Amino acid sequence: MKYLMILFMVLAFSTQAKDEISTFHRMLMFNDSGQLLVVKIKGAGFWVTPGVYQTNSNTMQQALKDNAAEYGLAMTQSSLKGVFTIKSKIDNSTSIRNIFVTRTKDKVTKFPKYIESVKWLSVDEAVKTLSFPHISYFVEQVTKYPNQISGGTVIQTKDNDRYAAKIVDKFYPLF
Numbered sequence: 001m002k003y004l005m006i007l008f009m010v011l012a013f014s015t016q017a018k019d020e021i022s023t024f025h026r027m028l029m030f031n032d033s034g035q036l037l038v039v040k041i042k043g044a045g046f047w048v049t050p051g052v053y054q055t056n057s058n059t060m061q062q063a064l065k066d067n068a069a070e071y072g073l074a075m076t077q078s079s080l081k082g083v084f085t086i087k088s089k090i091d092n093s094t095s096i097r098n099i100f101v102t103r104t105k106d107k108v109t110k111f112p113k114y115i116e117s118v119k120w121l122s123v124d125e126a127v128k129t130l131s132f133p134h135i136s137y138f139v140e141q142v143t144k145y146p147n148q149i150s151g152g153t154v155i156q157t158k159d160n161d162r163y164a165a166k167i168v169d170k171f172y173p174l175f
Contacts, residue, residue, distance in 0.1 A: 072109030
């Protein structure tokens with residue numbers, strides 16, 4: 001019941017401010033060896049975890065399943081593990097990042113058109129490889145506390161061509 005309440009609040013908040021706040025579902029996909037899938041964005045060279053923006057035409061679960069299918073993966077039921085706010089000093093935007101953990105037994109068989117390559121890495125290796133510090137913070141939080149749903153706020157900045165992030169609302173359990 002508590003999970004449904006948080007989900008309702010996140011959806012209500014993102015619907016009310018749809019012109020001002022975007023909602024992105026980041027998927028932490030683990031294989032049977034406990035490795036995390038990281039993907040390289042074509043042209044930009046950024047390493048991230050897979051994810052998808054929420055639209056009016058899909059549900060969260062369907063968006064995640066569709067995103068996994070773009071890599072030829074079938075996922076287990078995903079679990080919400082984090083609801084974070086990102087305040088970007090780069091473009092003065094605010095966004096919500098829902099972090100979902102899921103598993104697959106499959107091998108990546110294809111890439112979405114916007115992905116250059118993929119890797120399965122240990123969590124420690126993935127955290128070092130990810131291009132955006134806020135994603136690394138989220139991965140560390142949800143893997144360190146796998147039995148809770150976490151929240152918090154991060155400010156994202158960019159100095160020259162280097163992205164940085166600062167946790168301004170210390171991560172905390174929502175329950």
